[in-house]
Amino acid sequence: MGRSDEEEAEEVRVSIPQEPAWRALRRAQATRARAARETLPEGKLPTSDAARRFWSRRTWSELAAVPAVSQVVLALVREGAGLEPLGAYAAIAADEVRHAALSRALAERLGGYDEDVPEGLDFAPRSLAAPSDVPVAVWALANGCFSETVSLALIRARHAATRQPVVRAALAETLKDEALHVRVAWHFAGEVLPNLSKTARVDLGGYGAELAEMIRRTFGTLGLPKATERRERALRDDTAAAGLGALPAAQENALVTAALEDVAGRLRRLGVRVR
Numbered sequence: 001m002g003r004s005d006e007e008e009a010e011e012v013r014v015s016i017p018q019e020p021a022w023r024a025l026r027r028a029q030a031t032r033a034r035a036a037r038e039t040l041p042e043g044k045l046p047t048s049d050a051a052r053r054f055w056s057r058r059t060w061s062e063l064a065a066v067p068a069v070s071q072v073v074l075a076l077v078r079e080g081a082g083l084e085p086l087g088a089y090a091a092i093a094a095d096e097v098r099h100a101a102l103s104r105a106l107a108e109r110l111g112g113y114d115e116d117v118p119e120g121l122d123f124a125p126r127s128l129a130a131p132s133d134v135p136v137a138v139w140a141l142a143n144g145c146f147s148e149t150v151s152l153a154l155i156r157a158r159h160a161a162t163r164q165p166v167v168r169a170a171l172a173e174t175l176k177d178e179a180l181h182v183r184v185a186w187h188f189a190g191e192v193l194p195n196l197s198k199t200a201r202v203d204l205g206g207y208g209a210e211l212a213e214m215i216r217r218t219f220g221t222l223g224l225p226k227a228t229e230r231r232e233r234a235l236r237d238d239t240a241a242a243g244l245g246a247l248p249a250a251q252e253n254a255l256v257t258a259a260l261e262d263v264a265g266r267l268r269r270l271g272v273r274v275r
């Protein structure tokens, strides 16, 4: 028996990229880029050892996003994706460079940027830049669905709690970009994930669980070696007490946990079960 028109139409809807939605996202990115802030505003900042170290960590995190997003760009080209998603991810890579620059400038003004990542922390921009033949779905899941979504939840809450004008400006700038990154990521996930084979979706779910653990350690302070955890929690608590852009560690961890649950729920609706 031949397939009905509805069945054929459904298949076409699934396989044709959502061009109008991509165009709207690219327009939003262009508008955002025109209003983007490249440097921190003038203004007095206190020196704070906790805050300069906290913002050094934020810099490493933003720096790691640059190769991670670039891997999405490369995988998109390898897999023959259209220009719209390619443009969207290339623009995100440029945003992440700006976030790293703003975070580093803030660390400098708070007392000095730390170049070296201490033992026990998982920030690894250089290893993320190694050549990769990992499929785009995997890179997009790691970067977009997980990192961007958790990052947005944290930055939104830090922005709401921070009054210091220079720090608040850096958070506001990042927040506006991340909100758009999250939209791009989930739009792309919605196009790609439901079309993967069952096996690929099961594999992706397993990988998602590993990613979630890594994110608890890097965005949060859960699951770190004990001494490292104590130090990293104190650093957030002290930065929060000084009003310089972090929330208390317990609050940040609760946000990370809630955001990861949100990610798992959204992925489940796209056919990927994180376990």
Ligand SMILES: [Fe+2]
Residues within 6 Å of the ligand: 062, 065, 095, 096, 099, 174, 178
């Ligand atoms: Fe960022």
Ligand SMILES: [Fe+2]
Residues within 6 Å of the ligand: 065, 092, 096, 148, 151, 177, 178, 181
């Ligand atoms: Fe981002």
